[in-house]
Amino acid sequence: MGMLMIAIGIGFFGSIIIFFIAEEMSLKDADFSDIKDVFTKELNVNELFGKYGTIKYMAMYMIAVFVIGALVSTQLLIPNHFSLGFLMAYVFLPSMIGSLIILLIKWRFQPILKLISSFMFGAGYIGASAFAVAVTHLMST
Numbered sequence: 001m002g003m004l005m006i007a008i009g010i011g012f013f014g015s016i017i018i019f020f021i022a023e024e025m026s027l028k029d030a031d032f033s034d035i036k037d038v039f040t041k042e043l044n045v046n047e048l049f050g051k052y053g054t055i056k057y058m059a060m061y062m063i064a065v066f067v068i069g070a071l072v073s074t075q076l077l078i079p080n081h082f083s084l085g086f087l088m089a090y091v092f093l094p095s096m097i098g099s100l101i102i103l104l105i106k107w108r109f110q111p112i113l114k115l116i117s118s119f120m121f122g123a124g125y126i127g128a129s130a131f132a133v134a135v136t137h138l139m140s141t
Contacts, residue, residue: 003076003080004076004080004082004086004089004090006076007072007076007077007090008089008090008093008094010068010072010076011065011068011069011072011090011094011125011129012093012094012097012098014064014065014068015061015064015065015068015094015098015121015125015129016094016098016101016121018061018064018065018068019061019098019102019117019120019121019124019125022057022058022060022061023057023117025053025057026053026054026056026057026058058120058124061124061128062124062127062128063128065124065125065128065129065132066128066129066131066132067132068129068132069128069129069130069131069132069133069136070132070135070136072090073132073133073136073137074136074140077090077133077136078136078137078140087133087137090129090133091126091129091130091133092126094125094129095121095122095123095125095126095129096122098121098122098125099118099119099121099122100118102114102117102118102121103115103118
């Protein structure tokens with residue numbers, strides 16, 4: 001059980017640090033009036049993603065989470081013969097905890113942005129870590 005908690009901690013802290021770095025990098029040139037335009041004006045989605053690099057930074061986040069997930073799976077989860085329930089705990093608990101923390105940070109000041117960030121973190125983490133765990137288990141059997 002202790003090894004599972006270590007795996008969950010590595011997944012959570014690694015992914016949340018990478019997410020905040022990627023989010024800050026994507027918003028470094030953003031003016032909040034530009035972001036407000038997303039909801040008040042009709043904008044071209046390609047220009048919006050190109051300007052902020054959202055897709056690029058989200059892809060970098062998912063690749064980093066995949067690498068962390070593959071390392072945790074090969075070094076902690078597979079050698080300790082964890083069952084499917086424990087693997088799902090590794091996949092879902094860090095995403096739920098991280099999404100909740102992101103929602104709680106500055107909720108009163110930027111609710112829409114934090115809601116979007118929370119969904120992006122949770123969905124990105126679940127997708128990348130579940131894929132990493134599945135690939136490593138298929139390759140090890």
